[in-house]
Amino acid sequence: MIAAALKKQFESVLGGPLEWQARPAPEMLPSGIREVDDATGGLPRGCLTEIVGPASSGRTSLLLSILAQATAREEICALVDAEDAFDPASAAAAGVQLERLIWVRSRGAERALKAADLLIQGGGFGVVVLDLGDTPPAAARRISLTSWFRLRRAVEHTPTVLVAVARQSNARTCASLMLECARERAEWSGARRASRLLRGMRARATSTKRNMICSPVFTAVAL
Amino acid sequence: MFACLHGSGALTALAFEFSPVVEQTAPHTVTLDASGLDRLFGLPQDVAVAIARRASEVGVAASLALAPNPDAAICAARGFPGVSIIPYGDEAKFLGALPLALLGPSQELRETLERWGIRRFDDMAALPPLGIAERLGPEGLHLRELARGEAERKLVPLAEPLCFEDELELEYPVDLLEPLAFVLARLINGLVTRLATRGLATNELRLRLKLETRATHERTLRLPVPSLDTKAFLKLLQLDLAAHAPAAPVVHVRLAVEPVKPQAAQSGLFVPVTPEPVKLELTLARIQAIVGEGRVGSPELVDTHRPDAFRLKKGTDAFIAARPKNASVPFLALTKLSMRIFRPPRAARVALTSGQPSFVAADGIRGKILDLAGPWRTSGDWWTADPWLRDEWDIALSDGALYRLYCCPRGWFLEGSYD
Numbered sequence: 001m002i003a004a005a006l007k008k009q010f011e012s013v014l015g016g017p018l019e020w021q022a023r024p025a026p027e028m029l030p031s032g033i034r035e036v037d038d039a040t041g042g043l044p045r046g047c048l049t050e051i052v053g054p055a056s057s058g059r060t061s062l063l064l065s066i067l068a069q070a071t072a073r074e075e076i077c078a079l080v081d082a083e084d085a086f087d088p089a090s091a092a093a094a095g096v097q098l099e100r101l102i103w104v105r106s107r108g109a110e111r112a113l114k115a116a117d118l119l120i121q122g123g124g125f126g127v128v129v130l131d132l133g134d135t136p137p138a139a140a141r142r143i144s145l146t147s148w149f150r151l152r153r154a155v156e157h158t159p160t161v162l163v164a165v166a167r168q169s170n171a172r173t174c175a176s177l178m179l180e181c182a183r184e185r186a187e188w189s190g191a192r193r194a195s196r197l198l199r200g201m202r203a204r205a206t207s208t209k210r211n212m213i214c215s216p217v218f219t220a221v222a223l
Numbered sequence: 224m225f226a227c228l229h230g231s232g233a234l235t236a237l238a239f240e241f242s243p244v245v246e247q248t249a250p251h252t253v254t255l256d257a258s259g260l261d262r263l264f265g266l267p268q269d270v271a272v273a274i275a276r277r278a279s280e281v282g283v284a285a286s287l288a289l290a291p292n293p294d295a296a297i298c299a300a301r302g303f304p305g306v307s308i309i310p311y312g313d314e315a316k317f318l319g320a321l322p323l324a325l326l327g328p329s330q331e332l333r334e335t336l337e338r339w340g341i342r343r344f345d346d347m348a349a350l351p352p353l354g355i356a357e358r359l360g361p362e363g364l365h366l367r368e369l370a371r372g373e374a375e376r377k378l379v380p381l382a383e384p385l386c387f388e389d390e391l392e393l394e395y396p397v398d399l400l401e402p403l404a405f406v407l408a409r410l411i412n413g414l415v416t417r418l419a420t421r422g423l424a425t426n427e428l429r430l431r432l433k434l435e436t437r438a439t440h441e442r443t444l445r446l447p448v449p450s451l452d453t454k455a456f457l458k459l460l461q462l463d464l465a466a467h468a469p470a471a472p473v474v475h476v477r478l479a480v481e482p483v484k485p486q487a488a489q490s491g492l493f494v495p496v497t498p499e500p501v502k503l504e505l506t507l508a509r510i511q512a513i514v515g516e517g518r519v520g521s522p523e524l525v526d527t528h529r530p531d532a533f534r535l536k537k538g539t540d541a542f543i544a545a546r547p548k549n550a551s552v553p554f555l556a557l558t559k560l561s562m563r564i565f566r567p568p569r570a571a572r573v574a575l576t577s578g579q580p581s582f583v584a585a586d587g588i589r590g591k592i593l594d595l596a597g598p599w600r601t602s603g604d605w606w607t608a609d610p611w612l613r614d615e616w617d618i619a620l621s622d623g624a625l626y627r628l629y630c631c632p633r634g635w636f637l638e639g640s641y642d
Contacts, residue, residue, distance in 0.1 A: 033558050056624035060561040060642035075495045087639065088522040088533040090561035098522050103535065104510055105518040115510045122506035124498030133642070134563060159496060186619050188594060196596040198617040200560050201625065201641065218558055 026176075029127070029161050032065035032095075033205075035218045036179070040207045044176050048152045048162045052169050053181030058203030058218065059133055059165050061094070062181065066163065067127060068095035075126025078102040078119045082112035083134035109135050113147055120154040120162065128155070132166040140170050148174040180206045224267060225378075226257040226274060227296035230285025237283050239383055241274060246293070246378040252300065254293050256378055271306045290314065295372035298344075301325055314372020319345030326369050332362060344370040387414050387425070388479035396435045396472030400464055403473060408457050410478040415453050424449035424485035428456060430464075433475035440469040448500045449483045455501050462508045466516060528603050529611055530638065531564055560641055562627065568636035571628065580616060580628060585637045590620035598630075617641070 028042030043049045043066060053059045068091075070077050077100060079086055084105045092098055102119075106112040109132055116130045130151075132140045148171040155162040164171055169178060182204050190196040203218060226241075227248070228234045234253040238245040244256035260270045267289050275287055288299030290309040295318060299307040302321040309317045321344045323336060341347050347370035355363040368374040389410045397403050407430075418425055426449045432440040444459055498506070511519050520535035574582035581592050597616030604610045613631040615638075620626065625641035 054624070055563075055622075055640050056642055058642065060563055061558050064561050065558055073495060076497045084566045085563040085639070086522075087531070087562045087564045088524055089531075090559065091522070092524055094559040094561060098524070101521060102507070103520065103522050104514060105535075106514045111513050114513050118506050118509050118513075122498055122502055124496050124503070126495060183623055186594070186625055188596065190596075196594075198560075198596050198625065198641070 027159070029066070030069050031062065032069040033062065033218045036062065036205055036207075039205075040177065040179070043161045043163070045159050045161050046156050047176035048148070048155060048164060048171055048174055049177040049179065050169055050171055050175040051163060051165045051179045051181060052167065053203075054167060054183075056186075056201065057181040057183045058201060058205070059181045060090070061201075061203070062179065062205065062218075063129060063131070063163065063165055064091050064094035064096055066161075067091065067101065067129070068097075070126040070161070071095075071097035071100040073126065074100070076100050076102070076124065077127040077129070078104065078116075078125050079129045079131060080104045080106055080112045080116045080119065082106050082109050082130070082132045085134045086131065109139050109143060113143060113151075116162075117151060117154065120151065120158075120160060123158060123160075125160050127161045127163060129163045129165065132164065132170070135166065137167050140166050140168070143170055145172065145174065148172075178208050180208075182206070224257045224261070224270075225254060225290055225293045225296045226270070227252065227254045227288050227290075227293070227300035228274075228278070228283070228285040229253075229288075229297075229300035230283065232278075232283035232285065233281060234283060234285060235381065237274075237278055237281055240277060243380075243383065244378055245381045245383075247381050248293075248297055252297060254297060254378060257289060267308050271308055275306055290372070292372065292375055293378055294369050294374040294376065298325055298369065298372070309372070315345070315348050315370070318370070318372050319343065319348065323347055323366075323370070326366055328366055329362065332359060332366070335359070385421075385423075385482045387417055387482050388429075388477065389413055390475065390477035392475050393473065396474050398472035400461060400468075403464070403476070404457065404461055406476050407460055407478065408453070410476065411453050411456050411460075414478065414480050415451050415456070418480065418482060419451055421482070422485070423482040424451050425480040426450070426483050427481035428460065429479040429481075430460060431477040431479075432469050432473045433477075434469055434471040435474050436471040438470065440467075440473075442467060446501060446504060448486045450501045451485070452501050455505050458505055459508055462512050466512060528601065530601075530613075531566075562639045563642050564639040565637060568629075568638050571635045571637050573628070573630075573635045580618065580635075583618065583620065583626075583628060583635075583637070588620070588622075588624075588626070588637060590622050592618045593621055594619040597628075 026044035026046055028044055030037045030042045051059050051062055067077050079101060081104060084107065086103055088098060104115045106115055112130060116128060119125060119128050151162060152174040184202040184204055186201050187199040188196055189199045205218065228238060229252045231251060235245060235247060238253045238255040241260060242255040242257060246254045248254050257270060261267065264270045264273045271287060271289055278285060286300050286304050288296045288303065288307040290296035290299055291311045291314065295309055295314045298318050298321060299309055302325055323342055323344060347367055350367060352364060352367060355367055391406055391410060426446045428444040430442045434440060442463055444463060507519050517535065520537045523534045523536050525532040525534055569585040571583050571585040573580045580595065583590060583592060595616050595618045598614035600614050602612040613629045616628045618626050618628050627638040629636055629638055
């Protein structure tokens with residue numbers, strides 16, 4: 001009764017109904033790709049975002065764009081590379097400030113998971129990436145849901161964006177946002193067998209967020 | 224109470240062991256403020272015994288005098304061998320027999336006093352002050368005060384040499400890291416306390432372990448910023464020793480820290496939060512223990528055209544050195560197509576049709592080449608012992624993925640995939 005009376009009193013002062021259980025909307029980090037940001041609003045801080053898709057589906061281009069955005073904001077980022085597949089030259093070309101990036105060259109998903117956990121517990125990072133993009137699906141699936149839940153809990157209430165890149169979704173309900181990348185077509189120029197060039201790739205990122213499905217399409221151009 | 228040491232050896236180091244206020248009176252004379260030592264040792268005799276015992280331990284050959292004022296102590300130490308203790312009020316009586324030349328009067332004054340027949344302290348002390356002031360001036364009066372043991376002055380303190388190191392001889396050889404950590408913790412705590420009392424911090428720890436085999440094992444830890452975090456220091460040393468374990472049990476531990484001014488910085492309200500440097504160093508050391516040495520750091524491109532050439536900068540110095548850039552790129556004009564590298568490159572079996580690849584099979588990758596661009600020939604470093612030469616193709620396989628294929632003198636390889 002007293003609580004109800006107090007709530008009514010507060011609502012009369014504030015001039016509207018008060019949502020006691022409402023959680024503030026998380027701050028968003030833009031991905032740097034206009035089509036994706038328009039559709040999703042960006043990547044939520046303090047949450048786990050999954051980028052999934054097969055090889056050559058634009059996952060890495062999207063990831064490097066996110067890192068470029070974060071490092072341009074003078075944030076320190078960390079990339080835990082489970083299969084040692086990161087290409088510093090591509091990252092530099094994509095606009096990532098390499099001096100603001102920590103690269104952990106791991107061997108195997110289990111070690112990568114431990115390293116990511118330590119980095120998140122250390123705190124102070126803008127983006128922490130767990131890259132399982134080349135890890136065999138069976139090995140990635142062996143990471144228990146408890147481990148993903150632990151990572152999600154560790155990153156909660158921090159300004160860090162935790163990004164997991166994989167071939168298929170592993171975190172399932174622990175991920176606040178999932179971007180499923182799929183290649184549409186490769187873009188070539190020039191006549192066949194004569195001065196032919198790989199110009200880029202057209203990819204579709206389907207996102208599931210708050211029960212709304214959107215499928216922005218972006219093009220990654222070759223260097 | 225003041226003490227004076229006159230002799231040879233490491234007088235200053237000995238004096239600093241007993242007092243922080245030490246004066247280098249002359250090349251072979253050191254005076255120290257001994258007030259308060261009675262609380263530690265008891266009577267002045269006990270203080271004198273403690274200093275004399277320590278002097279003999281460290282090999283200092285010096286006469287020692289304790290007196291109520293510095294000049295009386297200096298005169299006694301210079302005039303009497305062994306240990307002298309002058310009680311309060313008996314200075315003139317005690318110093319009376321000493322020759323006046325000990326006070327080092329000027330040549331003119333010495334000649335005058337010689338003519339008067341004044342040769343000892345008690346002769347000088349007996350002269351009337353008014354007559355001395357009239358005939359010898361202020362210098363004569365000061366000389367009379369010294370002869371009577373009544374001169375009062377402050378010591379001119381010597382800056383203590385900033386040497387922060389500590390060592391411990393172990394009673395029995397230690398071959399496990401955990402018991403060694405207890406020893407290290409004790410040394411670190413002592414050194415950090417000494418640093419903190421002087422308003423200093425450290426950014427370098429030097430550990431020297433003497434092993435049972437008479438060999439030495441040395442490790443140096445450098446921190447990106449000065450700190451006084453004992454727990455972080457201990458953990459960093461533990462991780463480092465776990466990665467670089469000594470070859471034999473340890474019998475002696477010596478730890479030295481580099482004293483530097485602590486870092487004073489205030490972060491701005493609108494500056495993004497960054498990892499705390501010492502904590503980050505510790506985190507990276509822990510990760511290095513998991514993934515292996517040289518596999519954590521900040522990537523740096525190397526000025527060469529050689530494919531997949533980069534350097535990994537160790538530690539967190541790169542982030543400290545990284546200056547804020549006014550680079551604000553809300554949206555890149557174009558998203559760049561990026562590569563994922565296969566390390567090491569995957570050896571491939573390639574079928575050729577009309578001189579161009581038409582089919583590729585490698586570890587986990589197999590398919591017909593539907594589209595391709597190339598070849599592009601690149602080479603370099605032919606003037607060195609490690610040259611490189613390759614023909615590259617961008618290929619689209621029947622599984623829909625895009626790869627980079629190259630042919631070099633060692634064979635065909637898949638370098639990575641476009642993603």
